[in-house]
Amino acid sequence: MFPRSFSSSSLFRLSIYIPFLYFFHSFAALLLCTFEIISRNSLANLPEKARRERERERERERAGRMGTDWPGEEGSPSASAVVKTKRVVEELLRGRCAAIQLQLLLQNPPSRDASDGSRSLSAEELAEKILRSFAEGLSVLGSCCESASAGHDHQVSPSSGESGDSKRRLNLKDRSGCHKRRCDQESKASQTWIKVSSTTQDNHAWRKYGQKMILNAKHPRSYFRCTHKYDQGCKAAKQVQRTEDDPEKFHITYIGVHTCRDIMKTPRMLITDPDTCVGESFPIKQELREEARSDQTNDNVSSADLFLITALGSSDQPNDPASVSSERMGFDNANGEPAVPTVYPFGDDADSHALGMDFLRRSVSFDGDFSFDESEFLASEVGA
DNA sequence: AAGATTTGACCGAA
DNA sequence: TTCGGTCAAATCTT
Missing domain, CATH: 2.20.25.80 (WRKY domain)
Structure with missing residues (x-):
């Protein structure tokens, strides 16, 4: 049935390897379609004008990340929302890119003898990259509400770099801010x-x-x-x-x-394995x-x-x-x-x-x- | 010493 | 005015 050159041990290895390969391949495909759907939806909602400004926005962000005041942005929540949307899309695209790399890696795995350690390491790195994109995207989405009330908001933003200690030093009066509360409640609900x-x-x-x-x-x-x-x-x-x-x-x-x-x-x-982690x-x-x-x-x-x-x-x-x-x-x-x-x-x-x-x-x-x-x-x- | 918990005070919503 | 949520100084734990 099989050529004689196939030893029993290599057959055994193959039988173990194929299901794993199949599983990871399916997983990567799933991730890809997720990113695809989210990206398409987000891009569809992106105004044409905003898309043209995308490059300009990137330069802005490069220049002064979060916390830098840009004239005109503070007074227009819609512009801020567009910026957020763009950031989410960028994160999703980045994640999708990583997912593609992961899929390609799994489709064409390097030979097991070659560099087993490096292969799994790079796969893990890619997986972490994908998860980071999810986390960043969600983080940006979560901060949308706050940015809308930027004038009253003293909350620490994810990338502001302000420590918890410095926040503690805030005057009690600074805690006022009904806009933020209402906004938070709506989003939390x-x-x-x-x-x-x-x-x-x-x-x-x-x-x-x-x-x-x-x-x-x-x-x-x-x-x-x-x-x-x-x-x-x-x-x-x-x-x-x-x-x-x-x-x-x-x-x-x-x-x-x-x-x-x-x-x-x-x-x-x-x-x-999801089965084994139940109860853990x-x-x-x-x-x-x-x-x-x-x-x-x-x-x-x-x-x-x-x-x-x-x-x-x-x-x-x-x-x-x-x-x-x-x-x-x-x-x-x-x-x-x-x-x-x-x-x-x-x-x-x-x-x-x-x-x-x-x-x-x-x-x-x-x-x-x-x-x-x-x-x-x-x-x-x-x-x- | 750093980090986590406790608890009284403050705040906004109803 | 009351109530639930949050803050932050004091206290506790590691």
Whole structure:
């Protein structure tokens, strides 16, 4: 059946290698189509005039990054929004480029004997590049609201370089700014979802910044923000409160998506088999301490933890930001219904939400109107 | 010493 | 005026 030159060991290696290759190839293709859809949508919304100004804008950014005042920009939020859109598009294009490189790398892998270490390293670098593009894009999108109220806003922007300490020194009067609050609330309302769990632990580093007794509630509510709020401008936050009927369970409200990237976790996410990572957790120091204080154990953490996606916003669709982004990416099925489940049986994981990569864990169906001509896309990409 | 938590005060919304 | 969310000085933990 096979030529004699095929030894059993090389056949064995081949049988292991091919499924991996197939998996990574599919993954790269998925990433590419994601970038393609987002880029096309964003570019379609970009006014022609703005596109012409793109080059000029790049020079501006090169000259003085964030924090530099440009005459005329401050007074026109629309111009600022265009700048943001352009930045998002640039990030997406950068990520798409990296995804193409990754795909090419996986399509034409160098021989295993040649340089195994360098091959996997470059693939990881590319993957990190892609994730960074996602994070940067989300970060820019998240800061759109603030820039609209630039005149009142003293909040630290992701790239302003201002430290948390200097922020602390701000006068109390500087905390006023109703525009920002209202704006934040509106944007947060669409990025809020609730989880009822027997543990407060998830795969993110949170820092507690407040606790309050709530009217007619037995238990206080704790307020957490992402540890990377100041160093990476991550706006994710959560509120934790014990449920009234069952004090063993926690009512957790997640507000906003993580735009931070945890260097320790990112590569692991990519290489870990979803099946094997179910139930695995990355212990978060603060929360473990809280768990210890409240005499809670994580033994009862299971896949049975209910992840409720509630419609806190106006939409009747699940408000999980990740699902929203999936929807924008065109992952809905032909019936117009979201192709995402409303209950996540994965137990405690916020990683995939944070990185906007839920589609990796879901069975994404591409039937419907969506079709992705990979070869055509690659050809056009190479031509460009 | 650095970073995290606690907790009283402040702020805006209702 | 009340309430929920946030801030930041004080305190605690590592």
